[in-house]
Amino acid sequence: MSALAVEALKIPAFVRRDFLVAWSYRMSFVTDLLGLLGQALVLYFVSQLVDPSKMPTYGGTEVTYLEFAAVGMLLGAFIHFGMHNVASAVRNEQLQGTLESLLVTPTAPQTIQLGSVAFLFLYLPLRLVFLIGAIALVFGLNFDPSGIAPAAVLLLAFMPFVWGLGIAGAATIVTFRRGSGLLAMGTLVLAFVSGLYFPIDLLPGWLAAIAEWNPIALAVEGMRESLLGDAGWSETGLAVAILLPMSALALVVGFVAFRTALARERRLGTVGLY
Numbered sequence: 001m002s003a004l005a006v007e008a009l010k011i012p013a014f015v016r017r018d019f020l021v022a023w024s025y026r027m028s029f030v031t032d033l034l035g036l037l038g039q040a041l042v043l044y045f046v047s048q049l050v051d052p053s054k055m056p057t058y059g060g061t062e063v064t065y066l067e068f069a070a071v072g073m074l075l076g077a078f079i080h081f082g083m084h085n086v087a088s089a090v091r092n093e094q095l096q097g098t099l100e101s102l103l104v105t106p107t108a109p110q111t112i113q114l115g116s117v118a119f120l121f122l123y124l125p126l127r128l129v130f131l132i133g134a135i136a137l138v139f140g141l142n143f144d145p146s147g148i149a150p151a152a153v154l155l156l157a158f159m160p161f162v163w164g165l166g167i168a169g170a171a172t173i174v175t176f177r178r179g180s181g182l183l184a185m186g187t188l189v190l191a192f193v194s195g196l197y198f199p200i201d202l203l204p205g206w207l208a209a210i211a212e213w214n215p216i217a218l219a220v221e222g223m224r225e226s227l228l229g230d231a232g233w234s235e236t237g238l239a240v241a242i243l244l245p246m247s248a249l250a251l252v253v254g255f256v257a258f259r260t261a262l263a264r265e266r267r268l269g270t271v272g273l274y
Contacts, residue, residue: 007107007108007110007111010107010111010115011111011114011115011118013115014114014115014116014118014119015115015118015119015122018116018118018119018120019119022119022123032127033127033130033131033134036073036074036077036131037131037134037135037138039073040066040070040073040135040138040139043065043066043069043070043073044066044139046065046069047064047065047066047069050064050065052064052065055068055199056068056199056201057229058224058225058228058229058231059225059228059229059230059231060229061228061229061230063142063224063228064141066139066141067141067142067143067228068199068224068228069196069197070132070135070139070141071220071223071224071227071228072195072196072197072220073196073197074128074131074132074135075155075196075216075219075220075223076191076196076197077128077131078124078128078155078162079162079187079191079216080187081120081124082117082120082121082124082159082162082163082166083162083165083166083169083187084166085117085120085166086113086116086117086120086162086163086165086166086167086169086170087166087167087169087170087172087173089113089116089117089170090116090170090173090174091170091173093116094173094174103262103266109255109258109259109262110255113167113170113255113258117163117166121159121163125152125155125156128155129148129152132148132227142228143227143228144226144227144228144229144230146230147225147226147227147228147229147230147231148226148227150226150231150232150233150236151222151223151226151227151236153236153240154219154222154223154226154236154239154240154243155219155223157219157239157240157243157244157247158215158219158243158247159247160247160248160250160251161215161219161243161246161247161250161251163250163251163254164247164249164250164251164252164253164254164255165186165187165250165254166254167251167254167255167257167258168250168253168254168257168258170254170258170261171254171257171258171260171261172261174258174261174262174265175261175264175265190214190216191216193207193210193211193214193217194211194214194216194217194220195211195217195220195221196216196220200212200217215243215246215247215250218239218242218243218246219239219243221239222235222236222239222240222243225239
């Protein structure tokens with residue numbers, strides 16, 4: 001327990017470092033938010049072309065395409081932002097020449113991974129809540145305020161899945177130096193069969209059946225049920241119960257892949273190469 005406490009005390013140092021780095025580029029916060037609002041604006045005009053009768057209903061309520069796609073856009077931005085930053089944290093350490101120095105300190109690889117993304121996963125939920133409110137205000141969307149808390153719980157259960165894939169992506173970067181393309185391709189496939197921007201029912205039957213067990217699909221549909229359909233905590237609890245084992249598995253696979261990649265590079269003496 002004392003060893004775990006020592007490792008846990010190192011996390012705030014990572015958070016402080018990453019906050020100071022992010023705060024030194026203040027304009028990035030503004031451009032990030034403007035980019036997402038611009039994407040919402042594009043979806044608004046696309047929604048004018050979509051027949052509302054073709055959209056699924058949530059809690060017996062018909063939703064517009066913009067309401068449907070806005071939730072997918074927010075979760076998609078979270079996935080992209082989260083996975084990209086988890087993987088790029090290792091890449092940045094490589095390029096700065098600090099990865100090898102960091103690894104020879106008495107710090108567990110898991111602590112390094114957790115510390116590298118701790119600030120990110122504190123910032124992302126706040127960012128999503130702000131964006132949901134801003135998009136609802138600007139475009140007049142009918143999000144249910146009571147669904148924000150269940151959606152947030154669902155997002156917390158989904159976070160380890162994104163983190164696990166990001167760590168797996170970091171393992172490919174450690175091994176192949178520029179392995180982010182593999183990560184991007186895998187993310188694209190998962191996102192395509194998740195219903196982020198169009199209903200899963202539009203997919204071929206066999207693919208739609210597989211997509212129903214896609215963790216991204218489970219998360220986005222659960223959030224839509226909460227924010228658009230006034231789903232209760234029982235429905236959210238069921239989705240969380242299904243997501244948690246998947247998230248735990250992704251996290252374990254990610255950590256094992258990262259430790260294996262580090263062990264290989266240490267054996268070859270190529271940890272510092274980029």
